Amino acid sequence: MKKSAPLILSALALAASGAFAANEPVIGLITKTETNPFFVKMKEGATAEAKKMGAKLLTASGKKDGDTASQIAAIENMTARGAKTILITSSGDAILPAVKKAQEKGVQVIALDSPFDGADALFATDNYKAGELIGQYAKAALGGKPAKIAMLDLFPGHPVGAQRHNGFMKGFGLQANDAKSNELSKTAETVCAADTDGNQAKGQTAMETCLQKDPAINVVYTINEPAAAGAYNALKKAGKEKGVLIVSVDGGCAGVADVGKGVIAATSQQYPLKMAAMGVAAGVEYAKGGKKASGYVDTGVTLIAGKPVAGVDSKDVKTGTDLCWGKK
Structure with a gap:
C-alpha cells in the first residue's frame, strides 16, 4: 500500500x-x-x-x-x-x-x-443476460449437433465471471446455477473449463489445453473478447478454426471487428x-x-452477431461498430 x-x-x-x-x-x-x-x-x-x-x-x-x-x-x-x-x-x-x-x-x-x-x-450490465444471449445464439447456430463445449472463464469466485458462465449455460439449455451464485455450472456437454483472467495469451494457452483434452470441441464460450482472440489463435494453429463456434461478451471495437471477420460468431455488447x-x-x-x-440499474446489453439466427434477436456488425468502445 x-x-x-x-x-x-x-x-x-x-x-x-x-x-x-x-x-x-x-x-x-x-x-x-x-x-x-x-x-x-x-x-x-x-x-x-x-x-x-x-x-x-x-x-x-x-x-x-x-x-x-x-x-x-x-x-x-x-x-x-x-x-x-x-x-x-x-x-x-x-x-x-x-x-x-x-x-x-x-x-x-x-x-x-x-x-x-x-x-x-x-x-x-446484466451479465447473466449477456451470457444467456450468447448461449441462445450458440445453441441455435449449432443446429442440433451434439455439443462439446470449452468454457474459458475469468477466475474462480468472481461474480461477473460466474454470471456470464452460468447465463451462457442457461441460454444453451443446460442445467445452470442462477444469477446469484458464484459457483460455475458443469454438465456433460462442457468437456473442458479453464481460467484465462480475461487475457489473450492465457486464452490461447487455455484453448490449447482444452484441445488436448478433447480435439472434437465445437463450441467455445469465452469470458471476454481478448480470451476469444486467444482461443481462435489456438484453434487456427491446430487447423480447427473453421469447425468451431466462438461466442463472447464485451462489445469492444476490436471484438466487434472480430465478429465481422468471423473470428467470433457473436458477442454480447455492454456500455x-x-x-x-x-x-x-x-x-x-x-x-x-x-x-x-439504490438497488441495481441495468445499463443494457445487445447481441451483436456476424450472421443472424432464427429465434434469437441480434444486431449486425455495423450497429455494434457504431456503439463500440476502444480503437476502431
Whole structure:
C-alpha cells in the first residue's frame, strides 16, 4: 500500500487541479486500470457527464485488475478531497472496509460494472443476460449437433465471471446455477473449463489445453473478447478454426471487428460510457438534493452477431461498430 499511494495521489492531483467551487459537486471515479479500453470509455463518459452537469471529477485507477491497495488509497484521498459520491469498478473485497468508512462520512458509493457488498447501488450490465444471449445464439447456430463445449472463464469466485458462465449455460439449455451464485455450472456437454483472467495469451494457452483434452470441441464460450482472440489463435494453429463456434461478451471495437471477420460468431455488447454517465448523474443528484441511488440499474446489453439466427434477436456488425468502445 505504501508503494501505491503516491501514484494515486499524483493521479488525483492531475484530475483535481484547481480549487473547487462552493456549489460544485465533487465526484470520484475509480477504475480497475487506466489502460483497458473499457475503462477508458468509462472515464470518457464520466468526464463528459461531469462537464455537462457542472461537477468536478476526480479519477484514479489500480495498476492492474486486482490492485485493491491503489483503490483503497484512492477512496481515502477522494473522501479527504470532498467527494460526495465515489464510483468504483472494484478489484476485490479488500476495498470493503475503506468503502464503509467513506460511507460513514456521508459519501455515496456506487459500484460500476462489478458488484460488491455494501455499495449503495450498482450500475452495470446484466451479465447473466449477456451470457444467456450468447448461449441462445450458440445453441441455435449449432443446429442440433451434439455439443462439446470449452468454457474459458475469468477466475474462480468472481461474480461477473460466474454470471456470464452460468447465463451462457442457461441460454444453451443446460442445467445452470442462477444469477446469484458464484459457483460455475458443469454438465456433460462442457468437456473442458479453464481460467484465462480475461487475457489473450492465457486464452490461447487455455484453448490449447482444452484441445488436448478433447480435439472434437465445437463450441467455445469465452469470458471476454481478448480470451476469444486467444482461443481462435489456438484453434487456427491446430487447423480447427473453421469447425468451431466462438461466442463472447464485451462489445469492444476490436471484438466487434472480430465478429465481422468471423473470428467470433457473436458477442454480447455492454456500455461502459452509459454506466459512468448515469453514475455521475446520480452523484450530482445526491450532492444537490440528498437523494441516494439504490438497488441495481441495468445499463443494457445487445447481441451483436456476424450472421443472424432464427429465434434469437441480434444486431449486425455495423450497429455494434457504431456503439463500440476502444480503437476502431
